[in-house]
C-alpha cells in the first residue's frame with residue numbers, strides 16, 4: 389500500500405515499536421500515546437474499526453449500504469476503510485457512495501471532485517442528490533436570503549432529509565456516516581450545555597433511526613480525528629476544506645475545549661462518550677413523540693417537519709420562520725427549535741434509537 393500521509397504525526401524518536409518490537413517507532417499514537425511503527429498503526433486503526441463493526445452488529449451480510457460521502461477527510465477515509473474491510477472480512481455488503489450537493493460554490497463543488505475520484509479509485513457507485521433538485525433552493529440562494537447567522541440550521545435539516553431521500557433512490561438498507569469520536573464527544577458536551585435532554589439521551593447511539601426511514605450508523609464512533617488525519621496511505625483528499633458559510637462559533641468553542649482536554653489527557657474523548665452513554669434520563673423529563681409530517685410524510689415530532697417549515701418560510705419570503713427556539717423551549721427543547729411533546733416521558737428503553745436521525 390502506498391504510504392504518503394497528509395499530516396505530520398508526533399515523532400517517536402528512535403525507540404522500537406511497542407506492538408511489534410521489531411521496527412522503529414514512527415509515531416506516537418494520538419489515542420494511546422503508544423510509540424508505534426506505521427505498519428502497526430495501520431493494523432490497529434483498521435482492526436479497531438472492524439471490532440466496532442462486529443461488536444455492535446452494524447451490518448448483516450447482503451445489505452446495501454450507502455456511505456454518506458462529503459469528500460471531507462472523515463467520509464473519504466470511511467469509504468476507503470469500509471471497502472477494504474468488506475473485502476478482507478467478507479462482510480458481504482454492497483457499498484455505494486451517496487453525496488449531497490448543497491449548492492455551495494467554492495466548497496462542495498470542490499469536495500465532490502474528491503468523491504468522483506473515489507468512485508473510480510474504490511470502484512463504488514456514486515449517487516449525487518442536490519438541494520436544488522429536492523428543494524429548488526441551493527445553500528448559496530439560502531445564504532443570500534437569510535445571511536450567514538442561521539444558515540447551518542437549513543443546511544443540517546435539509547441534509548438529513550436529503551440523505552434519506554438519496555438512500556431511498558439507491559434502495560439501501562443503511563447509511564453510514566464519518567462522524568468520529570471527537571464529533572460525538574463534542575455533541576455530548578453541546579447537548580449538556582444546551583440542556584437538550586432528548587438529544588443527550590440518543591447522541592451516543594452507534595445506530596440511530598431504526599424506526600425512521602432508514603437506519604444510520606457511525607463506524608468511527610471510537611475513532612479519533614487525529615488518527616483519521618494521519619491514516620491516509622496516499623493522497624485521498626487534497627486538503628481539508630472548511631465550509632465557507634459555517635460561523636460555528638458555539639460548536640467551535642466546544643471543539644476547542646475538547647481538543648485542549650485531549651492534549652492534556654487523550655482518554656478525555658472516550659470518557660466524555662462513556663459519560664454520555666451512561667446518563668439516565670429522569671422519568672419526569674418530557675420527551676418528543678415521533679410521528680410523521682402532514683405535508684411530506686417525513687418523520688417529525690410536530691405536525692410539519694422542520695424541513696417543510698423552513699422551506700415554507702423561504703418560499704413565502706419569511707426565511708426566519710422556524711428558526712430559533714419557541715418561547716416554551718429552553719432546557720429540554722429540541723436543538724432545532726422543535727417543541728417538546730406534552731405527554732409524559734416513556735420509559736428509557738422505548739427511547740432507544742427513537743429520534744436518532746434527528747441528530748446525524
Ligand SMILES: Nc1ncnc2c1ncn2[C@@H]1O[C@H](COP(=O)(O)OP(=O)(O)OP(=O)(O)O)[C@@H](O)[C@H]1O
Pocket residue numbers: 455456457458459460461462463464486487488489490547564565566567571
Ligand atoms: N454533503 C454531504 N454528502 C454526503 N454525506 C455528508 C455530507 N455532509 C456530511 N455528510 C456525512 O456526515 C458526516 C459528518 O459530516 P460533517 O459535516 O460533520 O463533517 P466532517 O466531520 O468534516 O466529515 P467529513 O470530513 O467527512 O466531511 C460526514 O462524515 C459524512 O458521512
